[in-house]
Amino acid sequence: MRLSKVSFRYRRRDPFVIQGADAELAPGDIVELTGVNGAGKSTLLRLLAGLTRPTKGTIGGRPAVVGFAPDRFPTGQPFTVAAYLRHVSRMRGGARWEPWAERLHMEHLLATPLGELSKGGGHKVGLAQALMADPGLLIMDEPFAGLDAATRAVLPDLATEVAGRGGIVVVSDHQGGLRALPALRHWTVADGGLDEPSSPAPPPVPVPDELVTVTVQVPAGELPRFLARMRGEGYPAREIEESAR
Numbered sequence: 001m002r003l004s005k006v007s008f009r010y011r012r013r014d015p016f017v018i019q020g021a022d023a024e025l026a027p028g029d030i031v032e033l034t035g036v037n038g039a040g041k042s043t044l045l046r047l048l049a050g051l052t053r054p055t056k057g058t059i060g061g062r063p064a065v066v067g068f069a070p071d072r073f074p075t076g077q078p079f080t081v082a083a084y085l086r087h088v089s090r091m092r093g094g095a096r097w098e099p100w101a102e103r104l105h106m107e108h109l110l111a112t113p114l115g116e117l118s119k120g121g122g123h124k125v126g127l128a129q130a131l132m133a134d135p136g137l138l139i140m141d142e143p144f145a146g147l148d149a150a151t152r153a154v155l156p157d158l159a160t161e162v163a164g165r166g167g168i169v170v171v172s173d174h175q176g177g178l179r180a181l182p183a184l185r186h187w188t189v190a191d192g193g194l195d196e197p198s199s200p201a202p203p204p205v206p207v208p209d210e211l212v213t214v215t216v217q218v219p220a221g222e223l224p225r226f227l228a229r230m231r232g233e234g235y236p237a238r239e240i241e242e243s244a245r
């Protein structure tokens with residue numbers, strides 16, 4: 001996939017948000033995109049996805065199937081999460097959505113109407129619909145923002161799997177969530193220009209969260225409230241079946 005002298009502005013006479021961007025992406029590439037707020041990261045991601053056309057220049061060789069996880073999932077649709085994922089599955093030729101619901105820790109959200117989702121919940125739905133299609137180009141806009149720790153920990157594996165199948169992955173990220181990946185490419189957007197520094201940014205300071213499993217016994221009548229509270233705080237809490245205890 002190749003970007004040749006790509007420039008973009010939202011309206012005539014507006015300044016260009018992206019100016020003269022040149023870049024090449026090869027199968028298996030994973031790219032981390034950074035830049036200050038308003039630099040043009042989301043704009044560039046939409047151009048890469050083909051959701052917006054360049055004002056000048058061209059983007060060629062885009063893989064046929066694009067998965068796009070937006071920074072804000074549009075929740076104004078009259079579906080529950082499960083109904084929405086079934087709908088996307090039908091549009092994507094019957095792709096299975098259940099494994100994604102499990103990997104993204106969203107089973108407890110399936111009966112929730114899209115309009116009632118939290119920011120992180122909406123984010124998970126956006127990721128599930130993007131991944132479901134087995135994309136040749138996966139674009140994720142700030143996927144680490146608003147996600148609980150267990151789901152953040154899964155994202156590097158998901159990116160690696162798509163790249164391992166020959167896909168291209170481009171991710172805007174302020175948090176260095178993919179920095180542990182070997183051969184991660186790094187792009188920055190500043191003053192409209194797209195740059196790929198030869199020396200990568202320093203590794204992130206935060207240590208990845210280590211997950212431990214604990215068991216807690218609560219009176220049966222309090223279980224729904226307890227689970228809701230834990231999940232509300234971002235923990236993937238679930239009841240353990242009697243036979244599995």
Ligand SMILES: Nc1ncnc2c1ncn2[C@@H]1O[C@H](COP(=O)(O)OP(=O)(O)OP(=O)(O)O)[C@@H](O)[C@H]1O
Pocket residue numbers: 010017035036037038039040041042043044
């Ligand atoms: N729909 C739009 N119409 C007009 N201008 C827009 C639109 N969307 C974004 N912009 C402008 O384009 C510029 C780049 O915005 P963009 O959202 O791409 O930046 P970003 O790097 O993703 O920012 P952030 O880190 O805050 O998400 C900003 O000046 C923004 O105000």
